[in-house]
Amino acid sequence: MTADRPPLLSNPRSERVRLVAALGRRAARDKQGLFLVEGPQAVREMLRYAVHAAEVVYLTPAAARRHTEIVAAAREGGVRTQECTDQVLAALADTEHPQGVVAVARPVDVPLAQALDAVAADGFAVVLTHVRDPGNAGTVLRGADAFGASAVLVSAASVDVHNPKVVRSTVGSLFHLPVSTGTPVPELLGACRERGIRLLAADGAGSTTLPEVDLTGPHAWVMGNEAWGLDPGVLALCDEVVSIPIQRAESLNLAMAATVCLHASGAVRAERRS
Amino acid sequence: MTADRPPLLSNPRSERVRLVAALGRRAARDKQGLFLVEGPQAVREMLRYAVHAAEVVYLTPAAARRHTEIVAAAREGGVRTQECTDQVLAALADTEHPQGVVAVARPVDVPLAQALDAVAADGFAVVLTHVRDPGNAGTVLRGADAFGASAVLVSAASVDVHNPKVVRSTVGSLFHLPVSTGTPVPELLGACRERGIRLLAADGAGSTTLPEVDLTGPHAWVMGNEAWGLDPGVLALCDEVVSIPIQRAESLNLAMAATVCLHASGAVRAERRS
Numbered sequence: 001m002t003a004d005r006p007p008l009l010s011n012p013r014s015e016r017v018r019l020v021a022a023l024g025r026r027a028a029r030d031k032q033g034l035f036l037v038e039g040p041q042a043v044r045e046m047l048r049y050a051v052h053a054a055e056v057v058y059l060t061p062a063a064a065r066r067h068t069e070i071v072a073a074a075r076e077g078g079v080r081t082q083e084c085t086d087q088v089l090a091a092l093a094d095t096e097h098p099q100g101v102v103a104v105a106r107p108v109d110v111p112l113a114q115a116l117d118a119v120a121a122d123g124f125a126v127v128l129t130h131v132r133d134p135g136n137a138g139t140v141l142r143g144a145d146a147f148g149a150s151a152v153l154v155s156a157a158s159v160d161v162h163n164p165k166v167v168r169s170t171v172g173s174l175f176h177l178p179v180s181t182g183t184p185v186p187e188l189l190g191a192c193r194e195r196g197i198r199l200l201a202a203d204g205a206g207s208t209t210l211p212e213v214d215l216t217g218p219h220a221w222v223m224g225n226e227a228w229g230l231d232p233g234v235l236a237l238c239d240e241v242v243s244i245p246i247q248r249a250e251s252l253n254l255a256m257a258a259t260v261c262l263h264a265s266g267a268v269r270a271e272r273r274s
Numbered sequence: 275m276t277a278d279r280p281p282l283l284s285n286p287r288s289e290r291v292r293l294v295a296a297l298g299r300r301a302a303r304d305k306q307g308l309f310l311v312e313g314p315q316a317v318r319e320m321l322r323y324a325v326h327a328a329e330v331v332y333l334t335p336a337a338a339r340r341h342t343e344i345v346a347a348a349r350e351g352g353v354r355t356q357e358c359t360d361q362v363l364a365a366l367a368d369t370e371h372p373q374g375v376v377a378v379a380r381p382v383d384v385p386l387a388q389a390l391d392a393v394a395a396d397g398f399a400v401v402l403t404h405v406r407d408p409g410n411a412g413t414v415l416r417g418a419d420a421f422g423a424s425a426v427l428v429s430a431a432s433v434d435v436h437n438p439k440v441v442r443s444t445v446g447s448l449f450h451l452p453v454s455t456g457t458p459v460p461e462l463l464g465a466c467r468e469r470g471i472r473l474l475a476a477d478g479a480g481s482t483t484l485p486e487v488d489l490t491g492p493h494a495w496v497m498g499n500e501a502w503g504l505d506p507g508v509l510a511l512c513d514e515v516v517s518i519p520i521q522r523a524e525s526l527n528l529a530m531a532a533t534v535c536l537h538a539s540g541a542v543r544a545e546r547r548s
Contacts, residue, residue, distance in 0.1 A: 143530060148521030176522050211541065244537070245544055247422030248450050256417060256533045259526075263518070263534050267485065270519055 008061070009084035012091035020058075020104055024094040026160050029107075035162035037103040038095045040067050045172025046105060051077035053105040058082050060089050063100025070101060094164035107162055108175060112191055115151035115180035120195040120218050123150025124265040126258060127192070127199075129185045129234060130225040131158045138169025139255040140223065140262075145173035147266030153220065154181045155188050189237045192220050199238040202261050203230055204251045206243035210261065213242050215268040221261045226254050282335070283358035286365035294332075294378055298368040300434050303381075309436035311377040312369045314341050319446025320379060325351035327379040332356050334363050337374025344375060368438035381436055382449060386465055389425035389454035394469040394492050397424025398539040400532060401466070401473075403459045403508060404499040405432045412443025413529040414497065414536075419447035421540030427494065428455045429462050463511045466494050473512040476535050477504055478525045480517035484535065487516050489542040495535045500528050 011017065022028035023036045034055060037046050040063070046054060047070065057074045061083050064071055074081045084092070092102045119125040126144050131137050137159045144152050154161055161167075161179055183191070189199055198219040222238055224230035235241055244252060244260050252260070285291065296302035297310045308329060311320050314337070320328055321344065331348050335357050338345055348355045358366070366376045393399040400418050405411050411433045418426050428435055435441075435453055457465070463473055472493040496512055498504035509515055518526060518534050526534070 139527070139530065142527070145522045146520040146526055146530075173522075211545070245541075246420040247540065247544075248419045248447075252420055252533075253413070253416070255529070256413065256420075259530045259533050260537050263537075266521065267519075270521075271485070 006082060009058070009082055009088050012085075012087045017088055017091050020092045020102075023104065024164055026163070029160065029162055034104050034106060035167070036094055036164050037105055037167055038093050038098040038101070038164060039168065040070060040099055040101045042167060042172050043101050043103045044070055044073070045175050046103060047073040047077055047079065049175040050105070050108050051079065053108050054079040055104045055106065056080045056082055057101065057103045058084050058089060058092055060084065060086050060100040067101060095168060108179065109161065109181045110178045112153070112180045112183050112188070115153060115178040116191060116195045116197065118150035118178055119192075119197050119220065121150075122218055124215070124218065124269075125149055125151040125153055125197070125220040126262060127153045127155065127188060127220050127222045128158050129155045129222060129230065131223065131254065133226055134159050134163050134165035135169050136226060136253075136255045137161060138166045140258045141166070141170040141179070142173045143259045143262045145170075145176045147262040148269060149177060149262060149265070151178045151180065153183070153188055153192075154179065155185045156182050157184075185234055186237065189222070189234070198240070200261075201230055201235050201238035201241045202244070202257050203235065203241050204243050206241035208240050208242050210242055210244050210264055213240060215265050219265070221258065221265070223254055223258050280356060283332070283356055283362045286359075286361045291362055291365050294366045294376075297378065298438055300437070303434065303436055308378050308380060309441070310368055310438050311379055311441055312367050312372040312375070312438060313442065314344060314373055314375045316441060316446050317375050317377045318344055318347070319449050320377060321347040321351055321353065323446075323449040324379070324382050325353065327382050328353040329378045329380065330354045330356055331375065331377045332358050332363060332366055334358065334360050334374040341375060369442060382453065383435065383455045384452045386427070386454045386457050386462070389427060389452040390465060390469045390471065392424035392452055393466075393471050393494065395424075396492055398489070398492065398543075399423055399425040399427055399471070399494040400536060401427045401429065401462060401494050401496045402432050403429045403496060403504065405497065405528065407500055408433050408437050408439030409443050410500060410527075410529045411435060412440045414532045415440070415444040415453070416447045417533045417536045419444075419450045421536040422543060423451060423536060423539070425452045425454065427457070427462055427466075428453065429459045430456050431458075459508055460511065463496070463508070472514070474535075475504055475509050475512035475515045476518070476531050477509065477515050478517050480515035482514050482516050484516055484518050484538055487514060489539050493539070495532065495539070497528060497532050
């Protein structure tokens with residue numbers, strides 16, 4: 001045993017393992033102020049884009065040999081690595097197949113004002129109101145990232161973006177752009193409006209269609225709950241209610257609608273740059 | 275007991291229930307030539323758009339009272355309904371919450387030539403090659419339906435579109451447009467080409483970008499496997515390799531990419547009509 005190579009963590013029933021494993025649950029995340037980042041891809045992106053948040057990276061000896069870039073990035077960023085047995089890694093992880101790598105990090109969400117700064121400077125954002133499904137939230141984060149959104153604003157009473165299922169489905173996007181969380185919907189929309197960010201509600205019943213809407217200035221797409229959509233009260237707080245023209249099918253699901261809207265916003269900006 | 279009101283099915287361990295429940299597995303679907311349609315929404319759409327395929331609709335007495343439109347549509351279409359206990363319905367269903375309604379139907383896929391007829395007449399289609407995840411296949415079917423595609427072409431070695439998870443995630447779209455299945459990829463692409471359908475491979479490495487590509491004539495979007503994308507051999511069979519411009523994020527997932535491509539094709543046709 002040397003100072004820079006701590007012994008292999010081998011007891012899956014230890015207090016430390018129990019504490020990390022508990023981060024699969026929201027109450028434990030809130031209490032400990034930490035969350036889980038699982039799998040080499042997500043851990044690599046965290047070390048690259050949000051190294052300040054990283055606490056510890058746990059790896060099996062095999063994963064440490066396979067992912068030397070992760071071990072090097074952790075060392076360079078001053079992040080502790082800890083080797084552990086396959087049994088301990090399986091006990092730490094929420095995922096069934098974390099591929100030998102799990103990290104623990106402090107939450108990466110930013111204050112609302114900081115997220116809005118990025119949007120108000122001619123950007124665009126997506127607002128998730130009462131979105132409950134982790135996979136949907138993850139897909140929206142990924143789309144926001146892919147199409148160049150400046151921020152993702154997640155209202156109070158939505159899924160926790162630090163939920164392992166969300167983190168997993170963003171494939172690293174959680175670390176790429178400012179994400180604000182926890183503000184109740186009316187305050188969130190009011191703050192956007194004060195910063196000159198136009199609020200576009202995405203709703204199948206919208207009177208403006210996507211090809212008609214002006215996407216040139218700072219704007220935010222407001223997305224509702226998977227099952228019931230946007231409340232009339234929320235629609236009334238938006239500047240426009242925009243529908244995606246469809247031919248058939250009852251409606252698009254939340255992730256599909258957000259993908260199409262964010263792609264349209266990104267395309268307008270890409271065209272302007274070219 | 276009267277002729278038009280058969281007795282309540284009450285034994286969840288009966289041979290009949292066992293046979294229906296087995297349809298959750300592909301081998302049983304292939305052997306029996308039947309598949310499961312679960313939940314009021316999917317059953318309603320099947321009775322409306324593909325009543326010829328329907329064999330039996332199973333309902334709990336409560337669901338029969340709640341969904342009189344389903345009972346009426348079945349009667350009108352000459353489809354047998356069978357009331358059963360909650361326990362029997364739970365045993366029949368693959369889903370945890372089928373909301374009291376499960377139907378059994380014959381496969382709804384159509385011969386390839388029939389699907390291509392619809393596309394060749396100035397339509398567009400999506401080709402799924404080696405797509406394995408039921409949720410992805412379901413989302414693509416839903417997007418094809420929503421944006422007005424003429425057909426969905428699913429290659430051999432892809433997920434079974436009659437898998438209960440696919441049926442569920444299409445929310446009825448499976449019954450709205452021609453779906454062809456089981457043709458190996460080279461034959462499938464060859465048949466498209468013979469009918470004058472341009473083959474557009476969706477691939478992050480494509481040299482043509484989505485805004486540049488001509489979507490006016492008959493065309494088909496060729497989508498690859500979730501993990502490895504499209505084989506070089508398949509790319510070589512396509513007319514163009516098209517990428518969706520993205521700013522960040524490693525790549526879009528299959529369902530997001532298909533949604534954006536199908537939306538673009540649908541938008542070109544909607545614009546022409548207006």
